Amino acid sequence: MEHPILFISVILEALGLPVPHGPVGHTFLEQLCAPYMTYTWLVMAFLYFVAKLTVSDLEMVPGKGQNFWEIVIGGLDNFFADNMGRKLTDEFFPMLATFGLYIAVANLIGLIPGFMSPTASLNTTLALTIIVWLSHHYIGLREHGLSYYKHFMGPMWWLVPLMLPIELISNLARLISLSIRLFGNIMAKETLLGILFMLAGAFFAPLPIMLLGVLVSLVQAMVFVLLSVVYFSQAQDHAH
Amino acid sequence: MSDFKKEMMFLIGHYGHIGITFVASIFIGMGGGILIDQKVFDGRTAPWFTFIGLAFGIVAGFKSLFEVLWRASKNLEKDNNETDKTDQ
Numbered sequence: 575m576e577h578p579i580l581f582i583s584v585i586l587e588a589l590g591l592p593v594p595h596g597p598v599g600h601t602f603l604e605q606l607c608a609p610y611m612t613y614t615w616l617v618m619a620f621l622y623f624v625a626k627l628t629v630s631d632l633e634m635v636p637g638k639g640q641n642f643w644e645i646v647i648g649g650l651d652n653f654f655a656d657n658m659g660r661k662l663t664d665e666f667f668p669m670l671a672t673f674g675l676y677i678a679v680a681n682l683i684g685l686i687p688g689f690m691s692p693t694a695s696l697n698t699t700l701a702l703t704i705i706v707w708l709s710h711h712y713i714g715l716r717e718h719g720l721s722y723y724k725h726f727m728g729p730m731w732w733l734v735p736l737m738l739p740i741e742l743i744s745n746l747a748r749l750i751s752l753s754i755r756l757f758g759n760i761m762a763k764e765t766l767l768g769i770l771f772m773l774a775g776a777f778f779a780p781l782p783i784m785l786l787g788v789l790v791s792l793v794q795a796m797v798f799v800l801l802s803v804v805y806f807s808q809a810q811d812h813a814h
Numbered sequence: 815m816s817d818f819k820k821e822m823m824f825l826i827g828h829y830g831h832i833g834i835t836f837v838a839s840i841f842i843g844m845g846g847g848i849l850i851d852q853k854v855f856d857g858r859t860a861p862w863f864t865f866i867g868l869a870f871g872i873v874a875g876f877k878s879l880f881e882v883l884w885r886a887s888k889n890l891e892k893d894n895n896e897t898d899k900t901d902q
Contacts, residue, residue: 656820740874741874743839743842743870743871744874744877747874747875747878751834755830755831796826796827797827800823800827801827801831
C-alpha cells in the first residue's frame with residue numbers, strides 16, 4: 575500500500591524533527607512527532623480556535639456562530655440529562671461533551687486528503703476509554719461507598735461464585751469493546767479509502783466510501799458518548 | 815420526530831455495540847483462564863482453567879446481550895406508560 579502523505583509530518587521532517595516511520599516511535603521526541611499525536615494537537619487547536627472565534631463574547635441576541643454552538647451544546651445537554659439525570663450531567667458535562675466533539679472532529683478530519691484521524695490509532699481510543707472506565711468506577715464508589723461491590727455480586731447470595739467472575743469479565747469487556755470498536759471502525763475507513771484511492775482513485779472509486787465515512791464518523795462519536803453516559807448512569811443506580 | 819431519533823440512537827448505540835462486547839467477553843474469559851493455567855499453576859492444570867474461563871466468558875457475553883434486551887424492554891414499558899398518561 576502506498577504511504578499516505580500527511581502534511582504535518584512533511585512539515586516536521588522539513589524542520590528536521592524525527593518523524594517515526596512505524597506506528598510508534600522509539601525516542602521521546604519521535605513519539606511526540608508520531609502522526610496521531612500531531613493530528614490530535616491539530617484537532618485540539620481547531621476546536622479551541624473555532625470556539626474562540628465564534629463565541630468569544632456571548633450576546634443576548636445570538637449571531638450565527640453563537641446560534642450554532644447553542645444548538646450543539648444544548649442538544650448534548652438535553653441528551654445527557656435525559657439519560658443520566660441533571661446532577662451527573664452538570665458534573666460531567668465538560669468531559670463528555672469534549673469527548674463527543676473531539677471524536678467527531680477527529681473522525682471527520684481523516685476524510686480530507688493530507689490529514690489522518692487520530693482515532694485510527696488504538697493509543698488514542700484506549701486513552702479515552704480508560705478515562706471513561708475509571709470515572710464510572712469513581713462515580714459508583716462515590717455514590718455507594720464500599721457497598722459498590724454489590725454491583726458485582728448478582729441478585730442472590732448463592733449465585734455469587736457464579737456471578738462475580740461473569741460481572742468482572744463483562745465489566746472488563748467494556749474497556750476492550752469501547753476502544754476497539756471506535757478504533758476498528760475508523761481504521762477500517764482510513765485503510766479502505768487508502769486502498770480504493772490507490773486502485774482506482776482516478777475514477778472516483780473512494781467517493782461512496784467517503785459518503786459512508788461521514789455517516790460512520792458521526793455515528794461512532796455519538797455511540798461512544800451514549801455508552802459512556804449509560805455506564806455512568808448504571809454506576810449511579812442501585813444494584814439490582 | 816424526537817421519539818424516533820431517541821429510538822434510533824438507542825438501536826445504533828446498543829445493538830451496534832453488542833457484537834464486539836460479546837467477542838471481547840469471550841476473549842477476556844479465555845485469556846484469564848490461560849493466564850491462571852500457565853502463570854499461576856505453571857501448566858500443571860493445563861486445559862482446565864482455560865475451559866472454565868472460556869465458559870465464564872461465553873456466559874458473560876450472553877449476560878451483556880440480555881442486559882441490552884432488558885433495558886430495551888424497560889424503555890418500551892416506560893414509553894408506553896408515558897403515552898397512556900398523555901392519552902387520558
